[in-house]
Amino acid sequence: MGSRNNLAGAYQAAGDLGRAIPLYEQTLTDTVRVLGEDHPSTLGSRNNLAGAYQAAGDLGRAIPLYEQTLTDMARVLGKDHPDTLTSRNNLAYAYQAAGDLGRAIPLYEQTLTDRTRVLGKDHPNTLGSRNNLAGAYQAAGDLGRAIPLYKQTLTDMARVLGKDHPDTLTSRNNLAGAYQAAGDLGRAIPLYKQTLTDMARVLGGDHPVTCTTRNNLASALEKRAVDGPKHW
Template sequence: MNEVRGGVYPFCRSCTASSVAWRAPDPNRLKGLGTHFYGHHDVCPHCSSSVRTLYVTFLWVPISRVGRYRIIRTGGHSYVGRKLLQYPLPVTAPTEQPPSEFKNHPELADATYEEAEARWAAGDSARAQPLYETSLAACEKALKADDPATLRVRLRLAQALLATGDYGAAIAWFGLITPQLVRVFGAGHELTRIAIEGITSAQSTVGGPQDEAKLLTARLAKLEPSLGRTNPSVLRTRGALGRATLFAGQLVPSIQILETTLADSIDVFGANHPDTNVARGSLQEACELADSKSRKDREAAARARRRWL
Protein backbone atom coordinates (compact mmCIF):
# COMPACT_ATOMS: atom_id res chain seq x y z
CA MET A 1 0.00 0.00 0.00
CA ASN A 2 1.40 3.42 -0.89
CA GLU A 3 2.21 6.23 1.53
CA VAL A 4 -1.08 8.09 1.09
CA ARG A 5 -3.40 5.06 1.24
CA GLY A 6 -1.57 3.72 4.29
CA GLY A 7 -3.05 6.46 6.47
CA VAL A 8 -6.49 7.53 7.64
CA TYR A 9 -7.91 9.53 4.75
CA PRO A 10 -7.08 12.29 3.88
CA PHE A 11 -3.86 12.01 5.90
CA CYS A 12 -0.93 9.91 4.71
CA ARG A 13 0.68 7.01 6.56
CA SER A 14 3.41 9.07 8.25
CA CYS A 15 1.09 11.85 9.41
CA THR A 16 -1.43 9.32 10.71
CA ALA A 17 1.24 7.47 12.69
CA SER A 18 2.43 10.65 14.41
CA SER A 19 -1.03 11.87 15.45
CA VAL A 20 -4.42 10.81 16.78
CA ALA A 21 -7.98 11.47 15.64
CA TRP A 22 -9.36 14.77 16.88
CA ARG A 23 -12.61 16.66 16.55
CA ALA A 24 -12.59 20.46 16.57
CA PRO A 25 -14.21 22.14 19.60
CA ASP A 26 -17.78 23.35 19.22
CA PRO A 27 -17.58 27.18 19.09
CA ASN A 28 -21.06 27.44 20.62
CA ARG A 29 -19.72 25.98 23.87
CA LEU A 30 -16.81 28.37 24.31
CA LYS A 31 -18.97 31.09 25.95
CA GLY A 32 -17.59 34.19 24.30
CA LEU A 33 -14.15 32.79 23.58
CA GLY A 34 -12.81 31.70 20.23
CA THR A 35 -10.03 29.59 18.78
CA HIS A 36 -7.44 30.30 16.13
CA PHE A 37 -4.58 28.40 14.51
CA TYR A 38 -1.17 30.05 14.37
CA GLY A 39 1.87 28.97 12.40
CA HIS A 40 2.19 26.92 9.23
CA HIS A 41 5.17 24.60 8.94
CA ASP A 42 6.29 21.02 8.27
CA VAL A 43 4.12 20.74 5.15
CA CYS A 44 3.78 17.07 4.22
CA PRO A 45 4.74 16.27 0.60
CA HIS A 46 2.27 13.36 0.48
CA CYS A 47 -1.00 14.71 1.92
CA SER A 48 -0.20 18.47 2.07
CA SER A 49 -1.08 18.71 5.77
CA SER A 50 0.81 21.23 7.87
CA VAL A 51 1.53 21.64 11.57
CA ARG A 52 -0.31 24.48 13.29
CA THR A 53 -0.76 25.50 16.92
CA LEU A 54 -4.27 26.05 18.27
CA TYR A 55 -4.93 28.78 20.83
CA VAL A 56 -8.03 29.86 22.71
CA THR A 57 -8.56 33.54 21.93
CA PHE A 58 -10.46 36.49 23.35
CA LEU A 59 -11.06 39.39 20.96
CA TRP A 60 -8.56 37.70 18.63
CA VAL A 61 -5.86 37.78 21.31
CA PRO A 62 -4.42 34.32 22.14
CA ILE A 63 -4.82 33.59 25.85
CA SER A 64 -4.03 29.88 26.19
CA ARG A 65 -2.37 27.20 24.08
CA VAL A 66 -4.47 24.13 23.29
CA GLY A 67 -1.99 22.00 21.35
CA ARG A 68 -0.29 21.27 18.03
CA TYR A 69 -2.20 19.72 15.15
CA ARG A 70 -1.79 18.52 11.60
CA ILE A 71 -4.35 20.39 9.52
CA ILE A 72 -5.72 19.96 6.00
CA ARG A 73 -7.93 22.75 4.71
CA THR A 74 -11.10 21.59 2.96
CA GLY A 75 -12.29 24.95 1.66
CA GLY A 76 -13.14 28.29 3.25
CA HIS A 77 -12.87 28.05 7.03
CA SER A 78 -13.37 24.27 7.02
CA TYR A 79 -10.61 21.80 7.83
CA VAL A 80 -9.86 18.35 9.18
CA GLY A 81 -7.23 17.88 11.84
CA ARG A 82 -5.29 15.37 13.88
CA LYS A 83 -3.62 16.09 17.20
CA LEU A 84 0.14 15.56 17.17
CA LEU A 85 1.48 12.99 19.60
CA GLN A 86 4.14 14.13 22.03
CA TYR A 87 5.48 10.59 22.15
CA PRO A 88 5.06 7.82 19.57
CA LEU A 89 2.41 5.21 20.27
CA PRO A 90 3.87 1.97 21.65
CA VAL A 91 4.14 -0.89 19.20
CA THR A 92 1.75 -3.66 20.20
CA ALA A 93 2.17 -7.30 19.35
CA PRO A 94 -0.19 -8.61 16.65
CA THR A 95 -3.27 -10.20 18.15
CA GLU A 96 -4.57 -13.59 17.13
CA GLN A 97 -6.96 -13.27 14.22
CA PRO A 98 -10.53 -14.44 14.92
CA PRO A 99 -11.65 -17.42 12.81
CA SER A 100 -13.50 -16.77 9.57
CA GLU A 101 -15.73 -18.97 7.42
CA PHE A 102 -14.20 -17.42 4.30
CA LYS A 103 -12.02 -20.49 3.70
CA ASN A 104 -15.14 -22.64 3.41
CA HIS A 105 -16.50 -20.54 0.54
CA PRO A 106 -14.04 -20.73 -2.38
CA GLU A 107 -16.53 -18.92 -4.61
CA LEU A 108 -15.72 -15.72 -2.70
CA ALA A 109 -12.06 -15.80 -3.73
CA ASP A 110 -12.60 -14.03 -7.05
CA ALA A 111 -10.75 -11.11 -8.60
CA THR A 112 -13.27 -8.43 -7.61
CA TYR A 113 -11.82 -7.62 -4.20
CA GLU A 114 -8.25 -7.77 -5.48
CA GLU A 115 -9.12 -5.33 -8.26
CA ALA A 116 -10.81 -3.05 -5.73
CA GLU A 117 -7.70 -3.13 -3.55
CA ALA A 118 -5.49 -2.32 -6.53
CA ARG A 119 -7.65 0.67 -7.46
CA TRP A 120 -7.75 1.81 -3.83
CA ALA A 121 -3.96 1.62 -3.54
CA ALA A 122 -3.67 3.63 -6.76
CA GLY A 123 -5.89 6.36 -5.33
CA ASP A 124 -8.86 5.58 -7.59
CA SER A 125 -11.49 5.54 -4.84
CA ALA A 126 -14.41 6.22 -7.18
CA ARG A 127 -13.78 3.06 -9.19
CA ALA A 128 -12.86 1.01 -6.13
CA GLN A 129 -16.15 1.74 -4.38
CA PRO A 130 -18.53 -0.24 -6.66
CA LEU A 131 -16.10 -3.15 -6.65
CA TYR A 132 -16.12 -3.19 -2.85
CA GLU A 133 -19.92 -3.08 -2.94
CA THR A 134 -19.99 -6.11 -5.25
CA SER A 135 -17.54 -7.99 -3.06
CA LEU A 136 -19.50 -7.11 0.07
CA ALA A 137 -22.78 -8.32 -1.43
CA ALA A 138 -21.16 -11.69 -2.13
CA CYS A 139 -19.70 -11.90 1.38
CA GLU A 140 -22.97 -11.02 3.09
CA LYS A 141 -24.79 -13.63 1.02
CA ALA A 142 -22.45 -16.42 2.15
CA LEU A 143 -21.07 -15.22 5.50
CA LYS A 144 -22.37 -13.66 8.68
CA ALA A 145 -22.45 -9.89 8.88
CA ASP A 146 -19.80 -9.94 11.61
CA ASP A 147 -17.56 -12.56 10.05
CA PRO A 148 -14.02 -11.12 10.01
CA ALA A 149 -13.91 -11.28 6.21
CA THR A 150 -17.22 -9.43 5.90
CA LEU A 151 -16.11 -6.78 8.37
CA ARG A 152 -12.90 -6.15 6.45
CA VAL A 153 -14.86 -5.46 3.25
CA ARG A 154 -17.40 -3.34 5.12
CA LEU A 155 -14.58 -1.27 6.56
CA ARG A 156 -12.92 -0.82 3.19
CA LEU A 157 -16.22 0.30 1.65
CA ALA A 158 -16.65 2.86 4.43
CA GLN A 159 -13.14 4.15 3.74
CA ALA A 160 -13.90 4.44 0.02
CA LEU A 161 -17.09 6.39 0.74
CA LEU A 162 -15.12 8.75 2.97
CA ALA A 163 -12.45 9.20 0.30
CA THR A 164 -15.05 10.05 -2.36
CA GLY A 165 -16.72 12.63 -0.11
CA ASP A 166 -19.94 10.71 0.57
CA TYR A 167 -19.78 11.65 4.25
CA GLY A 168 -23.32 10.67 5.19
CA ALA A 169 -22.90 7.14 3.84
CA ALA A 170 -19.43 6.88 5.41
CA ILE A 171 -20.70 7.95 8.84
CA ALA A 172 -23.55 5.45 8.60
CA TRP A 173 -21.20 2.58 7.75
CA PHE A 174 -18.52 3.50 10.29
CA GLY A 175 -21.16 3.90 13.00
CA LEU A 176 -22.51 0.43 12.27
CA ILE A 177 -19.26 -1.51 11.99
CA THR A 178 -17.20 0.09 14.76
CA PRO A 179 -18.96 -1.73 17.64
CA GLN A 180 -18.84 -4.93 15.58
CA LEU A 181 -15.09 -4.54 15.08
CA VAL A 182 -14.63 -3.91 18.80
CA ARG A 183 -16.49 -7.11 19.63
CA VAL A 184 -14.85 -9.33 17.00
CA PHE A 185 -11.28 -7.96 16.84
CA GLY A 186 -10.98 -6.01 20.10
CA ALA A 187 -10.82 -2.32 20.97
CA GLY A 188 -7.08 -2.09 20.39
CA HIS A 189 -6.98 -3.79 16.99
CA GLU A 190 -5.70 -1.90 13.96
CA LEU A 191 -8.98 -2.32 12.08
CA THR A 192 -10.95 -0.94 15.02
CA ARG A 193 -8.62 2.05 15.21
CA ILE A 194 -9.07 2.72 11.49
CA ALA A 195 -12.86 2.69 11.90
CA ILE A 196 -12.81 5.01 14.92
CA GLU A 197 -10.51 7.45 13.18
CA GLY A 198 -12.52 7.17 9.97
CA ILE A 199 -15.77 8.23 11.58
CA THR A 200 -13.98 10.99 13.47
CA SER A 201 -12.55 12.30 10.20
CA ALA A 202 -15.96 12.21 8.50
CA GLN A 203 -17.68 13.92 11.43
CA SER A 204 -14.97 16.57 11.65
CA THR A 205 -15.39 17.38 7.97
CA VAL A 206 -19.16 17.69 8.29
CA GLY A 207 -19.06 19.84 11.44
CA GLY A 208 -20.75 19.39 14.81
CA PRO A 209 -23.51 16.91 15.72
CA GLN A 210 -26.23 19.28 14.51
CA ASP A 211 -24.60 19.56 11.09
CA GLU A 212 -24.20 15.80 11.04
CA ALA A 213 -27.89 15.33 11.89
CA LYS A 214 -28.91 17.71 9.09
CA LEU A 215 -26.78 15.81 6.59
CA LEU A 216 -28.20 12.45 7.65
CA THR A 217 -31.77 13.79 7.68
CA ALA A 218 -31.35 14.93 4.08
CA ARG A 219 -29.83 11.58 3.12
CA LEU A 220 -32.68 9.68 4.78
CA ALA A 221 -35.29 11.84 3.04
CA LYS A 222 -33.66 10.98 -0.29
CA LEU A 223 -33.25 7.24 0.30
CA GLU A 224 -36.42 6.19 2.09
CA PRO A 225 -39.03 7.10 -0.59
CA SER A 226 -37.19 5.09 -3.24
CA LEU A 227 -35.77 2.20 -1.19
CA GLY A 228 -38.35 1.80 1.56
CA ARG A 229 -37.98 2.17 5.31
CA THR A 230 -36.53 -1.32 5.83
CA ASN A 231 -33.76 -1.17 3.24
CA PRO A 232 -30.37 -1.81 4.92
CA SER A 233 -28.99 1.51 3.66
CA VAL A 234 -32.00 3.31 5.13
CA LEU A 235 -31.59 1.46 8.44
CA ARG A 236 -27.89 2.37 8.62
CA THR A 237 -28.64 6.01 7.90
CA ARG A 238 -31.49 6.18 10.41
CA GLY A 239 -29.32 4.58 13.08
CA ALA A 240 -26.59 7.14 12.40
CA LEU A 241 -29.17 9.92 12.57
CA GLY A 242 -30.34 8.65 15.94
CA ARG A 243 -26.78 8.73 17.27
CA ALA A 244 -26.10 12.20 15.85
CA THR A 245 -29.34 13.48 17.37
CA LEU A 246 -28.27 11.99 20.70
CA PHE A 247 -24.90 13.75 20.60
CA ALA A 248 -26.68 16.98 19.67
CA GLY A 249 -28.48 16.74 23.03
CA GLN A 250 -31.95 15.92 21.68
CA LEU A 251 -32.62 12.81 23.71
CA VAL A 252 -36.35 12.25 23.15
CA PRO A 253 -36.13 12.48 19.32
CA SER A 254 -33.01 10.32 19.43
CA ILE A 255 -34.75 7.60 21.44
CA GLN A 256 -37.72 7.67 19.06
CA ILE A 257 -35.48 7.36 15.99
CA LEU A 258 -33.46 4.54 17.54
CA GLU A 259 -36.63 2.70 18.59
CA THR A 260 -37.84 2.76 14.99
CA THR A 261 -34.45 1.58 13.77
CA LEU A 262 -34.39 -1.32 16.22
CA ALA A 263 -37.97 -2.37 15.39
CA ASP A 264 -37.28 -2.39 11.65
CA SER A 265 -33.94 -4.16 12.14
CA ILE A 266 -35.68 -6.96 14.05
CA ASP A 267 -38.24 -7.29 11.25
CA VAL A 268 -35.59 -7.37 8.50
CA PHE A 269 -32.62 -9.16 10.06
CA GLY A 270 -33.99 -10.90 13.15
CA ALA A 271 -33.57 -10.19 16.85
CA ASN A 272 -30.01 -11.55 17.15
CA HIS A 273 -28.45 -10.29 13.92
CA PRO A 274 -25.19 -8.33 14.41
CA ASP A 275 -26.70 -5.19 12.86
CA THR A 276 -29.76 -5.51 15.10
CA ASN A 277 -27.46 -5.76 18.11
CA VAL A 278 -25.81 -2.48 17.14
CA ALA A 279 -29.23 -0.80 16.91
CA ARG A 280 -30.14 -2.22 20.32
CA GLY A 281 -26.85 -1.01 21.80
CA SER A 282 -27.41 2.51 20.47
CA LEU A 283 -30.88 2.63 22.02
CA GLN A 284 -29.48 1.33 25.31
CA GLU A 285 -26.83 4.08 25.28
CA ALA A 286 -29.46 6.75 24.65
CA CYS A 287 -31.63 5.46 27.49
CA GLU A 288 -28.71 5.39 29.92
CA LEU A 289 -27.83 8.98 29.06
CA ALA A 290 -31.48 10.04 29.48
CA ASP A 291 -31.53 8.62 33.02
CA SER A 292 -29.59 11.65 34.27
CA LYS A 293 -31.54 14.26 32.29
CA SER A 294 -34.99 15.85 32.47
CA ARG A 295 -38.19 14.11 33.50
CA LYS A 296 -39.35 14.04 29.88
CA ASP A 297 -36.11 12.34 28.84
CA ARG A 298 -36.34 9.80 31.66
CA GLU A 299 -39.93 8.94 30.76
CA ALA A 300 -39.00 8.40 27.11
CA ALA A 301 -36.18 6.09 28.19
CA ALA A 302 -38.49 4.14 30.50
CA ARG A 303 -41.01 3.60 27.70
CA ALA A 304 -38.28 2.44 25.32
CA ARG A 305 -36.92 -0.01 27.88
CA ARG A 306 -40.34 -1.54 28.43
CA ARG A 307 -40.78 -2.06 24.71
CA TRP A 308 -37.34 -3.19 23.58
CA LEU A 309 -34.70 -3.66 26.28
Protein backbone atom coordinates (compact mmCIF):
# COMPACT_ATOMS: atom_id res chain seq x y z
CA MET A 1 0.00 0.00 0.00
CA GLY A 2 2.89 2.31 0.72
CA SER A 3 4.32 1.71 -2.75
CA ARG A 4 0.95 2.40 -4.33
CA ASN A 5 0.64 5.64 -2.36
CA ASN A 6 4.14 6.66 -3.47
CA LEU A 7 3.27 5.94 -7.08
CA ALA A 8 0.12 8.03 -6.77
CA GLY A 9 2.20 10.85 -5.32
CA ALA A 10 4.60 10.62 -8.25
CA TYR A 11 1.71 10.80 -10.73
CA GLN A 12 0.34 13.83 -8.89
CA ALA A 13 3.74 15.53 -8.90
CA ALA A 14 3.88 14.97 -12.64
CA GLY A 15 0.45 16.55 -13.05
CA ASP A 16 -1.21 13.26 -14.02
CA LEU A 17 -4.22 13.43 -11.70
CA GLY A 18 -6.16 11.10 -13.97
CA ARG A 19 -3.95 8.27 -12.80
CA ALA A 20 -3.13 9.61 -9.34
CA ILE A 21 -6.68 9.93 -8.02
CA PRO A 22 -7.89 6.36 -8.75
CA LEU A 23 -4.69 5.06 -7.19
CA TYR A 24 -5.20 7.19 -4.08
CA GLU A 25 -8.81 5.99 -3.87
CA GLN A 26 -7.77 2.35 -4.16
CA THR A 27 -5.05 2.85 -1.55
CA LEU A 28 -7.49 4.41 0.90
CA THR A 29 -10.00 1.58 0.44
CA ASP A 30 -7.34 -1.05 1.03
CA THR A 31 -5.82 0.80 3.98
CA VAL A 32 -9.19 1.03 5.70
CA ARG A 33 -9.83 -2.67 5.09
CA VAL A 34 -6.43 -3.86 6.30
CA LEU A 35 -5.49 -1.34 9.02
CA GLY A 36 -8.82 0.15 10.05
CA GLU A 37 -10.47 3.58 9.91
CA ASP A 38 -8.37 5.14 12.66
CA HIS A 39 -4.89 3.92 11.76
CA PRO A 40 -2.45 6.82 11.16
CA SER A 41 -1.70 5.45 7.68
CA THR A 42 -5.41 5.54 6.88
CA LEU A 43 -5.66 9.12 8.06
CA GLY A 44 -2.63 10.06 5.96
CA SER A 45 -4.09 8.29 2.94
CA ARG A 46 -7.37 10.17 3.32
CA ASN A 47 -5.48 13.46 3.52
CA ASN A 48 -3.56 12.62 0.35
CA LEU A 49 -6.75 11.83 -1.55
CA ALA A 50 -8.31 15.10 -0.40
CA GLY A 51 -5.21 16.94 -1.65
CA ALA A 52 -5.49 15.26 -5.04
CA TYR A 53 -9.17 16.19 -5.30
CA GLN A 54 -8.26 19.79 -4.48
CA ALA A 55 -5.47 19.78 -7.07
CA ALA A 56 -8.05 18.63 -9.61
CA GLY A 57 -10.33 21.50 -8.63
CA ASP A 58 -12.90 19.19 -7.05
CA LEU A 59 -13.42 21.08 -3.79
CA GLY A 60 -16.83 19.50 -3.38
CA ARG A 61 -15.12 16.21 -2.60
CA ALA A 62 -11.92 17.63 -1.11
CA ILE A 63 -13.41 19.76 1.67
CA PRO A 64 -15.65 17.10 3.30
CA LEU A 65 -12.73 14.68 3.21
CA TYR A 66 -10.41 17.23 4.81
CA GLU A 67 -13.04 17.94 7.47
CA GLN A 68 -13.47 14.25 8.25
CA THR A 69 -9.70 13.74 8.36
CA LEU A 70 -9.17 16.66 10.74
CA THR A 71 -11.88 15.42 13.10
CA ASP A 72 -10.43 11.91 13.14
CA MET A 73 -6.83 13.06 13.51
CA ALA A 74 -7.72 15.28 16.47
CA ARG A 75 -9.50 12.34 18.11
CA VAL A 76 -6.90 9.67 17.35
CA LEU A 77 -3.59 11.57 17.40
CA GLY A 78 -4.55 14.53 19.57
CA LYS A 79 -5.30 18.14 18.65
CA ASP A 80 -1.64 19.18 19.08
CA HIS A 81 -0.08 16.42 17.00
CA PRO A 82 1.94 17.88 14.09
CA ASP A 83 -0.12 15.85 11.58
CA THR A 84 -3.32 17.25 13.06
CA LEU A 85 -1.97 20.78 12.75
CA THR A 86 -1.04 20.10 9.12
CA SER A 87 -4.51 18.72 8.48
CA ARG A 88 -6.05 21.89 9.92
CA ASN A 89 -3.83 24.01 7.70
CA ASN A 90 -4.89 21.96 4.66
CA LEU A 91 -8.55 22.46 5.46
CA ALA A 92 -8.04 26.21 5.87
CA TYR A 93 -6.32 26.30 2.48
CA ALA A 94 -9.22 24.43 0.88
CA TYR A 95 -11.71 26.85 2.41
CA GLN A 96 -9.66 29.73 1.00
CA ALA A 97 -9.56 28.08 -2.42
CA ALA A 98 -13.36 27.84 -2.26
CA GLY A 99 -13.54 31.57 -1.44
CA ASP A 100 -14.75 30.93 2.11
CA LEU A 101 -12.41 33.29 3.96
CA GLY A 102 -14.84 33.50 6.85
CA ARG A 103 -13.93 29.93 7.74
CA ALA A 104 -10.37 29.94 6.41
CA ILE A 105 -8.97 32.88 8.40
CA PRO A 106 -9.99 31.72 11.91
CA LEU A 107 -8.61 28.27 11.10
CA TYR A 108 -5.32 29.75 9.88
CA GLU A 109 -5.14 31.90 13.03
CA GLN A 110 -5.78 28.90 15.27
CA THR A 111 -3.20 26.82 13.42
CA LEU A 112 -0.56 29.53 13.71
CA THR A 113 -1.21 29.89 17.44
CA ASP A 114 -0.99 26.15 18.01
CA ARG A 115 2.06 25.62 15.82
CA THR A 116 3.87 28.43 17.60
CA ARG A 117 3.07 26.83 20.96
CA VAL A 118 3.78 23.22 19.94
CA LEU A 119 6.58 23.54 17.38
CA GLY A 120 8.11 26.89 18.28
CA LYS A 121 8.02 30.24 16.52
CA ASP A 122 11.00 29.43 14.26
CA HIS A 123 9.86 26.01 13.03
CA PRO A 124 9.50 25.95 9.22
CA ASN A 125 5.85 24.86 9.54
CA THR A 126 5.16 27.79 11.85
CA LEU A 127 6.77 30.17 9.37
CA GLY A 128 4.70 28.63 6.58
CA SER A 129 1.56 29.00 8.66
CA ARG A 130 2.31 32.68 9.23
CA ASN A 131 2.77 33.17 5.50
CA ASN A 132 -0.54 31.42 4.82
CA LEU A 133 -2.38 33.64 7.27
CA ALA A 134 -0.87 36.76 5.69
CA GLY A 135 -2.07 35.51 2.31
CA ALA A 136 -5.58 35.01 3.64
CA TYR A 137 -5.60 38.51 5.13
CA GLN A 138 -4.50 39.87 1.74
CA ALA A 139 -7.20 37.89 -0.05
CA ALA A 140 -9.72 39.46 2.32
CA GLY A 141 -8.38 42.92 1.44
CA ASP A 142 -6.90 43.43 4.93
CA LEU A 143 -3.48 44.70 3.88
CA GLY A 144 -3.05 46.45 7.23
CA ARG A 145 -2.65 43.03 8.82
CA ALA A 146 -1.17 41.21 5.82
CA ILE A 147 1.88 43.42 5.18
CA PRO A 148 3.33 43.43 8.73
CA LEU A 149 2.86 39.66 8.89
CA TYR A 150 4.59 39.18 5.53
CA LYS A 151 7.47 41.40 6.70
CA GLN A 152 7.88 39.50 9.95
CA THR A 153 7.74 36.17 8.09
CA LEU A 154 10.37 37.26 5.59
CA THR A 155 12.71 38.46 8.35
CA ASP A 156 12.35 35.19 10.25
CA MET A 157 12.67 32.98 7.17
CA ALA A 158 15.87 34.73 6.11
CA ARG A 159 17.28 34.24 9.62
CA VAL A 160 16.15 30.63 10.10
CA LEU A 161 16.27 29.17 6.58
CA GLY A 162 18.75 31.51 4.91
CA LYS A 163 18.21 34.34 2.45
CA ASP A 164 18.53 32.04 -0.57
CA HIS A 165 16.14 29.33 0.61
CA PRO A 166 13.26 28.86 -1.88
CA ASP A 167 10.70 29.57 0.87
CA THR A 168 12.48 32.81 1.74
CA LEU A 169 12.46 33.86 -1.91
CA THR A 170 8.76 33.05 -2.17
CA SER A 171 8.11 35.04 1.00
CA ARG A 172 9.87 38.05 -0.49
CA ASN A 173 7.77 37.73 -3.64
CA ASN A 174 4.63 37.61 -1.50
CA LEU A 175 5.61 40.78 0.35
CA ALA A 176 6.23 42.54 -2.95
CA GLY A 177 2.78 41.44 -4.10
CA ALA A 178 1.19 42.87 -0.98
CA TYR A 179 2.98 46.18 -1.51
CA GLN A 180 1.70 46.20 -5.08
CA ALA A 181 -1.84 45.45 -3.91
CA ALA A 182 -1.54 48.42 -1.54
CA GLY A 183 -0.48 50.64 -4.44
CA ASP A 184 3.05 51.03 -3.06
CA LEU A 185 4.96 50.38 -6.28
CA GLY A 186 7.98 52.26 -4.91
CA ARG A 187 8.58 49.37 -2.54
CA ALA A 188 7.08 46.58 -4.64
CA ILE A 189 9.20 46.99 -7.77
CA PRO A 190 12.69 46.98 -6.14
CA LEU A 191 11.66 43.95 -4.09
CA TYR A 192 10.42 42.14 -7.18
CA LYS A 193 13.69 42.96 -8.98
CA GLN A 194 15.83 41.70 -6.11
CA THR A 195 13.72 38.55 -5.78
CA LEU A 196 13.84 37.84 -9.51
CA THR A 197 17.64 38.18 -9.57
CA ASP A 198 18.01 35.83 -6.60
CA MET A 199 15.49 33.31 -7.91
CA ALA A 200 17.20 33.15 -11.31
CA ARG A 201 20.52 32.54 -9.56
CA VAL A 202 19.24 29.97 -7.04
CA LEU A 203 16.42 28.20 -8.91
CA GLY A 204 17.25 28.94 -12.52
CA GLY A 205 15.79 31.35 -15.03
CA ASP A 206 13.18 28.90 -16.29
CA HIS A 207 11.93 27.65 -12.93
CA PRO A 208 8.13 28.13 -12.62
CA VAL A 209 8.53 30.26 -9.48
CA THR A 210 11.09 32.46 -11.24
CA CYS A 211 8.72 32.87 -14.16
CA THR A 212 5.91 33.86 -11.80
CA THR A 213 8.07 36.54 -10.19
CA ARG A 214 9.13 37.80 -13.62
CA ASN A 215 5.47 38.14 -14.58
CA ASN A 216 4.74 39.91 -11.29
CA LEU A 217 7.52 42.41 -11.95
CA ALA A 218 6.27 43.02 -15.49
CA SER A 219 2.78 43.66 -14.14
CA ALA A 220 4.09 46.14 -11.56
CA LEU A 221 6.18 47.97 -14.16
CA GLU A 222 3.21 48.16 -16.50
CA LYS A 223 1.06 49.49 -13.67
CA ARG A 224 3.66 52.19 -12.92
CA ALA A 225 3.82 53.18 -16.59
CA VAL A 226 0.05 53.47 -16.84
CA ASP A 227 -0.43 55.32 -13.54
CA GLY A 228 2.71 57.45 -13.73
CA PRO A 229 2.73 61.22 -14.19
CA LYS A 230 1.43 62.44 -17.52
CA HIS A 231 3.32 65.15 -19.45
CA TRP A 232 1.44 67.30 -21.87
